[in-house]
Amino acid sequence: MKTHAFRIYKTGAPSVMKWEQVELADPGPGEVLLRHTAIGFNMVETYFRSGLYPLPGLPAGLGVEGAGVIEAVGRRVKGLKPGTRVGYAGGGPQGSYAEARLISAAALIKLPAYIDERTAAAAISKGCTVQFLFNQTHKLKKGETIVFHAAAGGVGLIACQWAKAVGATVIGAVGTEEKARLARRHGCKHPIVVKKPQDLTDAVMRITKGVGVDVVYDSIGKDLWQSSLDSVRRRGLVVNFGSASGTPPPLDLAREGTQKSAYFTRAAGLNYMTSHEVRKASARHLFRMIKSGAVKVRIGQTYPLREAAKAHRDAAARKTTGSTLLIP
Ligand SMILES: NC(=O)c1ccc[n+]([C@@H]2O[C@H](COP(=O)([O-])OP(=O)(O)OC[C@H]3O[C@@H](n4cnc5c(N)ncnc54)[C@H](OP(=O)(O)O)[C@@H]3O)[C@@H](O)[C@H]2O)c1
Structure with a gap:
C-alpha cells in the first residue's frame, strides 16, 4: 500500500x-x-x-x-x-x-x-523516562527534594506530578512565568524562572537553606550544567538525561568531585529500556x-x-x- x-x-x-x-x-x-x-x-x-x-x-x-x-x-x-x-x-x-x-x-x-x-x-516515551529516572536511576523517596529541568515540558509535567505523588518536593527550572504557573498547577512546589544559570543555584540555596537538593535531573545540558552541579547537596546525585542546549562539557572530576563528592550519571534510555x-x-x-x-x-x-x-x-x-x- x-x-x-x-x-x-x-x-x-x-x-x-x-x-x-x-x-x-x-x-x-x-x-x-x-x-x-x-x-x-x-x-x-x-x-x-x-x-x-x-x-x-x-x-x-x-x-x-x-x-x-x-x-x-x-x-x-x-x-x-x-x-x-x-x-x-x-x-x-x-x-x-x-x-x-x-x-x-x-x-x-x-x-x-x-x-x-x-x-x-x-x-509513553516521556512517562517511561520518568518511570526509570524515579525508580532506577534513583529510587525517589518521600521527603526528598529534587531539581527538575524543563519542568513545564512533556517529560517535566509528568515528572512534577509523579514526584508529588511519591511525596518529594520539586524545584522546577522553567523559561517563563507562564510555564512557572503551569508547572505549579502540576505539582511543582517551587517553579523557578531561570534567565541565567545563577538564578537556579540561588533559588536552590535559598529554598534548601544552603544545603542543596538530593537529586538534580538535568535535561538541558550545556547551558545549565554548572548550575546543576552547584545545586546538588553533599554526596547527592546529578543526573544528565538530555541535551536541549547541547551536550554538557567534560566533567572535571578532581574539581567537581572533590567539592561535594556528588555522584554523576548520564541516564540514557537505551541502558534502561533494555x-x-x-x-x-x-x-x-x-x-x-x-x-x-x-x-x-x-x-x-x-x-x-x-x-x-x-x-x-x-x-x-x-x-x-x-x-x-x-x-x-
Ligand atoms: N534520557 C532519555 O532517555 C530521555 C527520554 C526522553 C526525553 N529526554 C530528554 O528530556 C528532555 C525533555 O524532553 P521533552 O521531549 O519532554 O521536551 P520538552 O521538555 O517539552 O522541551 C524542551 C524544553 O527544554 C527547555 N530548554 C531550555 N533550554 C533550551 C534550549 N536551549 N533549547 C530548547 N529547549 C530548551 C525549554 O523549556 P523552558 O523554556 O521552560 O526552559 C523547552 O521547552 C529533553 O532534553 C529530552 O532529550 C531524555
Whole structure:
C-alpha cells in the first residue's frame, strides 16, 4: 500500500525533513502494519535531525513514538489482530513520523480501554523516562527534594506530578512565568524562572537553606550544567538525561568531585529500556499512575503530521509546553 512518511537524507535544520510517498509491503513474519492516529514528538528527534546524536545511517526515518490501530498482521504474530489499539516508544528503528508503518509486533503495547491513543502517544516515551529516572536511576523517596529541568515540558509535567505523588518536593527550572504557573498547577512546589544559570543555584540555596537538593535531573545540558552541579547537596546525585542546549562539557572530576563528592550519571534510555519486556513493564507502571489520577497527561499542542518541521522549530524556540503530538 502507499502511504506518506518523513525521510532525511542529511542532517541539519528542520528543512532536511522530506515528506514522501512510500510503498509499504505486506507485514512479514512477526510484523504488523500499523496506521498511526497520533505520533508523539520528542526532543530527541531534534538531536537526531540536527546531527547532535548520530543516526545509524542515512537516509533515515524519524520519530520514536506513536499510537494507532493495527490494520494487518504477519505470520507468527500472537495476541494482536486488525483493529487492536496499540502504542509504542522505541524498540526498533525510527520512523514514527509516518501515516502508517510496518513495525515489529514485539515492540507494541496494547492499550487498555482507559488510555486513548492521543494520551498514549503523548505519554509513553516521556512517562517511561520518568518511570526509570524515579525508580532506577534513583529510587525517589518521600521527603526528598529534587531539581527538575524543563519542568513545564512533556517529560517535566509528568515528572512534577509523579514526584508529588511519591511525596518529594520539586524545584522546577522553567523559561517563563507562564510555564512557572503551569508547572505549579502540576505539582511543582517551587517553579523557578531561570534567565541565567545563577538564578537556579540561588533559588536552590535559598529554598534548601544552603544545603542543596538530593537529586538534580538535568535535561538541558550545556547551558545549565554548572548550575546543576552547584545545586546538588553533599554526596547527592546529578543526573544528565538530555541535551536541549547541547551536550554538557567534560566533567572535571578532581574539581567537581572533590567539592561535594556528588555522584554523576548520564541516564540514557537505551541502558534502561533494555528489552521489550522492560519497556512493557515500564508502560504498565505509567498506565497505573494515569489510571489512579496521580498523573494527568497534558497535550500542549498538536500539529498536522505534515507540519512536523514546525513542531521542531517551536520546540527549539522553547515555545511548547506539555506533550506535543503530530496528527496524520
Ligand atoms: N534520557 C532519555 O532517555 C530521555 C527520554 C526522553 C526525553 N529526554 C530528554 O528530556 C528532555 C525533555 O524532553 P521533552 O521531549 O519532554 O521536551 P520538552 O521538555 O517539552 O522541551 C524542551 C524544553 O527544554 C527547555 N530548554 C531550555 N533550554 C533550551 C534550549 N536551549 N533549547 C530548547 N529547549 C530548551 C525549554 O523549556 P523552558 O523554556 O521552560 O526552559 C523547552 O521547552 C529533553 O532534553 C529530552 O532529550 C531524555
